[in-house]
Amino acid sequence: MAPADLNGGPVYQLTEAFSMSVDCETQAEIDELWEALCAGGTAGRCGWLKDRFGLSWQIIPKGLGILLGNPDLAKSQRAMQAMLTMSKLDIETLQRAADGV
Numbered sequence: 001m002a003p004a005d006l007n008g009g010p011v012y013q014l015t016e017a018f019s020m021s022v023d024c025e026t027q028a029e030i031d032e033l034w035e036a037l038c039a040g041g042t043a044g045r046c047g048w049l050k051d052r053f054g055l056s057w058q059i060i061p062k063g064l065g066i067l068l069g070n071p072d073l074a075k076s077q078r079a080m081q082a083m084l085t086m087s088k089l090d091i092e093t094l095q096r097a098a099d100g101v
Contacts, residue, residue: 019048019056027091033059034088047089061091067098075099 024030034043037059040052047060067079075098082097083089 014054014056016056019058021058021060023060023062025062027061030059030061030089030091033057043087045087046083047086049087060089061094063091064089064094067094070098 022033024033034049037051037057038049041050041054043049044056047058047064049057049059051057064083068076068083070076070079078100079094079098082094086093
C-alpha cells in the first residue's frame, strides 16, 4: 500500500479547511518552526504556511490574541495592520506596532 492510499489517494487533497496551529513562546521558536516547515513548502501571509506535503500551518506567538484583542482599539488595530504586512510573524515588530513605536 502506497502512503497516498492511507490518505484516500488523489481523490482527497489537503486544504486549508484542516490546519495545524502552533503557539510559540519565543521568536526563536517561531523562526525554527517556520524554517523547518517551509522547507519544500510555501510561505503564506499572517503566520500561515503550507509544508512540503500541502498541510497548512499557522505559526503564531502565544501573545498574539492579547495584542489583537487589546481593549485599546488603536493598539489592536496597529498590531493587526502590522501583522497583515508579514509572512512569518515577528513578535517584536507586532509589539512595537501595538505600542505605536
